[in-house]
Amino acid sequence: MQRLRPLLPLVAIGGLASLPFAFAADTTRFWQGVFIQIFILAIYALSYDLLMGYTGMISFGHALFFGAGGYTAAILLRQAEPPSMLIVIAAVIVVGATIGAAVGALSLRVSGVYFSMITLALAEIAFILFKADDPKLKPITGGEIGLQGIVVPAAIDATTYRLRFYFLTLACMVGLYYAARRLINSPTGRVFVAIRENEPRATALGYNTLHFKLLATAISSTIAALAGMLMVLYEKSASFEMLSVNLTIQALLMTIIGGIGTLIGPMLGAATIRLLDHGLKGEFMQALLPAWLRPDLVFGIVYVVLVLFFPAGLMGAIRKLRGKTSRSSVERLRQAMKPKAES
Amino acid sequence: MPNVLLKTEHLSRSFGGLQAVRDVSIAVEEGSFHSVIGPNGAGKTTFFNMISGAIKPSSGKVFFAGNEITGLPLHRMIHLGIGRAYQITSLFPSLSVAENVRLAAQARGRDTFKFWQHSDRFERYHERAQAALKLVGLRGVEQVLASALPHGDKRKLELALLLASEPRLLLLDEPTAGMAANQVPELIEIIQQLRQSGQHTIILVEHRMDVVMSISDQITVMHGGSVLAEGTPQAIAADPRVQQAYLGELYDDVLTQPHEVAHDTNS
């Protein structure tokens, strides 16, 4: 068993790559769509875990990064003569990194719950601005209607080439996961973890922790922006919902359900949430459940049960089966929220 | 003529109305062993906090190797050569012992922003960490989580973090704090070895008078934030003010076991 472990990623990738061929022909398109969304959300969850699970910073404004990537792609692709996809990707990366660094610069002077609050406020400002029906902003943001009818380069159009888009998002997810893994095992990533564990001591050891936290925020924000871009490519629209606090909470939930600070856990969390959502809203469950038991309510109950029975998330449960212990999410959240005394 | 490595001039710090350190001027020669003693609340930790950059002085100056370093940020200090072990253990609790020390070693190198290579590939930090663990006698527990160590070993790890940083000046704030009596001699022995290696300048805060008297070149006695006396162990032992102070109100403090103080947060 132990010897087979290195093969696990290959098995997982192989499984996901053959998945589209496993569904019955009449439903395969639907399921490909579900999994495309899962892959995109998994990237988004991954970016959240880099910040929360590895650097110990809880952003309540993560939707801002997702939305920034989405709107950047949408605005560029709606130009009369849209730039090439490579330019769009480059722009999303630049905007993502810049916004991450800017949010970091504004909020990183404080720590713990104060950091969370400032990120929340900044994301809300963006949400309000993009939702506003202001005559100056609306031509750019689309206001409440958002930006519809985005023309995606034909070669990666998810409507005509759904399978291709499926593999594209799968490749993005695997690639970004690999990059994130390398990062957290690198000297830089180890400092992120040191900051999570004990920031004053990391500073005393000679690390300028502000720089590392800025870097972590910028990287996390860039990955979230790429996820936002993929979502816009898939949906062919951008809406202010992308910037909503609801989307930040999704990141938080996926991370907690999957297991904070495990990278793979939050990605499993994304799958869990998305599949649960489809299951609960599907015809079968709708017929089964009494009308007052709304899907959201069921989801809430499932969530509470998961947290109660798997306090360290799905990955925590898996680790437990293998005889290892993990800290509970609640404990980790409490640690991350604790304001550290400033000197 | 020996070099003065660390010098403070009229260093003071108050917290609200409380003057924790008052007008402390000391000079520590390179390669010497200097001890700071004084009862609980005398201001020893606050004094260290100012030298190590953890807090800023209300007034006064700090010079290191001839340059003024007053008010420089904490993260710069180790790179100048000033390192500190804390009175209250401050580790990376859910990381392994080896990783704790490796992080200390890595901080001194130039590879911190190599984000695409595995940290294990930088052998030199691993080796330096192993050497520091060996110095403090912490071998065989490399893969144990720091939080799972017994208190005595945590104190050793605290010291190992400092040694892996390879500072010129070591600030040791009650390295034996909270240790069981039977573990203390081993730690004192480690400090003796550090002294004998001749590679460091050491300032030690310690309550055990026998240790301080036998190990120090110079002793500074603090009381109520001020310097009460300063000199060689012989001079301090013979100083009537010290004798009076220690036989009088200080007596109890010196003899009782030192206890950890909740306000000392190293932040």
Ligand SMILES: Nc1ncnc2c1ncn2[C@@H]1O[C@H](COP(=O)(O)OP(=O)(O)OP(=O)(O)O)[C@@H](O)[C@H]1O
């Ligand atoms: N951050 C702070 N805020 C307020 N008061 C403080 C702070 N740090 C220290 N003090 C006060 O300053 C005085 C000196 O404290 P300090 O910790 O420097 O003493 P010490 O000599 O190290 O004592 P001990 O031997 O108990 O460690 C004490 O009265 C303490 O309460």
Ligand SMILES: [Mg+2]
């Ligand atoms: Mg003290």
